Amino acid sequence: MAAGAAARMGDDQLDLELVKRVQAGDNSAFDLLVRKYQHRIGAVVYRFVPDHAESQDVTQEAFIRAYRAMGNFRGDSQFYTWLYRIAVNTAKNHLVATKRRPPTADIAADDAEHHAGAGRLHDHDTPEHQLLRQEIERSVSDTVAGLPEDLRQAITLREVDGRSYEEIAQLMQCPIGTVRSRIFRAREAIDRQLRPLMDNERVRP
Amino acid sequence: MTAIDPQLLEQLSAWMDGELPADEARFLQRRLRNDVALREQWERWQLASACLHGQPVRTMDADLPARIAAGIAGPADERTRRPALGWLATAAAAVFAFALLPRMLAEDPGRTASPVAPVPMASVPAPAPVSPTPDVVALEPPAMSPLPSVRDFPLVDTGGKGWPRSPLLADPRARDGLLVRGELPWRGTVAGGRPLPLPADEPAPETADE
Numbered sequence: 001m002a003a004g005a006a007a008r009m010g011d012d013q014l015d016l017e018l019v020k021r022v023q024a025g026d027n028s029a030f031d032l033l034v035r036k037y038q039h040r041i042g043a044v045v046y047r048f049v050p051d052h053a054e055s056q057d058v059t060q061e062a063f064i065r066a067y068r069a070m071g072n073f074r075g076d077s078q079f080y081t082w083l084y085r086i087a088v089n090t091a092k093n094h095l096v097a098t099k100r101r102p103p104t105a106d107i108a109a110d111d112a113e114h115h116a117g118a119g120r121l122h123d124h125d126t127p128e129h130q131l132l133r134q135e136i137e138r139s140v141s142d143t144v145a146g147l148p149e150d151l152r153q154a155i156t157l158r159e160v161d162g163r164s165y166e167e168i169a170q171l172m173q174c175p176i177g178t179v180r181s182r183i184f185r186a187r188e189a190i191d192r193q194l195r196p197l198m199d200n201e202r203v204r205p
Numbered sequence: 206m207t208a209i210d211p212q213l214l215e216q217l218s219a220w221m222d223g224e225l226p227a228d229e230a231r232f233l234q235r236r237l238r239n240d241v242a243l244r245e246q247w248e249r250w251q252l253a254s255a256c257l258h259g260q261p262v263r264t265m266d267a268d269l270p271a272r273i274a275a276g277i278a279g280p281a282d283e284r285t286r287r288p289a290l291g292w293l294a295t296a297a298a299a300v301f302a303f304a305l306l307p308r309m310l311a312e313d314p315g316r317t318a319s320p321v322a323p324v325p326m327a328s329v330p331a332p333a334p335v336s337p338t339p340d341v342v343a344l345e346p347p348a349m350s351p352l353p354s355v356r357d358f359p360l361v362d363t364g365g366k367g368w369p370r371s372p373l374l375a376d377p378r379a380r381d382g383l384l385v386r387g388e389l390p391w392r393g394t395v396a397g398g399r400p401l402p403l404p405a406d407e408p409a410p411e412t413a414d415e
């Protein structure tokens with residue numbers, strides 16, 4: 001998984017760049033980090049606080065705490081791992097503050113997203129949200145499956161295999177600029193399907 | 206909703222993958238600061254990316270980023286001000302105490318003729334060790350002063366002896382006699398004995414029937 005690791009490295013560097021901008025006082029960079037991670041952090045928080053409105057509030061509090069602690073982040077760990085820990089602690093504190101018992105067993109951030117706990121998330125979810133989440137996932141996968149071969153191969157090599165543009169260019173025997181364009185067009189196609197779902201999801205109380 | 210320039214979107218896509226040249230990245234970041242629609246596009250692409258990676262997601266309310274932005278703009282400032290106010294109060298108290306100290310020393314004329322000269326704090330000797338049979342030092346009642354002064358607590362030269370204790374402790378034999386006389390009539394009783402009128406500074410017995 002050297003290619004995946006390389007892609008992760010690029011992702012980490014982008015996060016680190018955004019963190020440095022936040023530390024320099026650029027709040028729009030923090031907004032980008034919020035928009036990037038809110039849905040994943042929301043899923044983590046929901047494992048502890050299985051109520052939609054409540055988990056939104058706890059997620060909000062977790063990001064605010066992360067912002068206030070941003071000066072302490074030195075990049076020794078991945079930003080998401082650091083943020084995950086803050087979210088878990090915030091959720092646990094919330095449970096204690098509301099006289100509920102936090103779970104004794106915890107899941108490491110690295111394993112969290114593929115842990116059986118993710119299954120528990122789905123169990124707790126309301127049928128409406130479960131359906132919408134499934135719709136979003138199905139929409140993305142169906143759109144990718146229906147893409148023209150060159151776009152589908154480019155986005156899959158990038159998102160699933162974690163290849164760099166240079167590696168994809170070599171594999172597809174085309175210029176890097178073409179890879180960049182194909183990945184963008186694939187994302188545009190996915191977004192055309194995703195946007196109505198997101199809009200419908202978000203007007204719902 | 207106004208359409209975003211496709212070229213800008215392609216740059217955003219490449220930047221998301223860490224593949225945008227530095228000069229283009231700087232331009233894009235300037236646009237991102239003021240373009241909410243571009244940031245929303247970034248959010249949807251990130252969500253799609255998470256789905257493709259099989260990561261569990263939970264769609265958040267559309268106004269969550271705005272709520273977070275409002276949250277970090279408000280109470281955060283208050284929190285950062287609190288420690289500063291705390292330090293300010295501490296510093297003010299210290300300055301006030303320093304300002305009052307010379308006045309407290311000067312407002313005690315009756316003690317100016319004290320035989321004990323003021324001793325700088327740095328040259329105060331370490332307290333003498335307490336002797337096993339401390340001697341009694343008779344203290345006269347101190348002259349009343351309108352304000353307590355540091356000179357009300359002079360460093361008396363005790364000749365190397367311990368802190369003055371109760372006169373009953375001056376003679377160990379007298380103390381032992383008092384203990385024996387007080388305890389004998391009750392020794393062996395069920396109650397184990399009446400508490401003795403111990404001299405001052407004497408530690409209380411651990412058990413009553415000893």
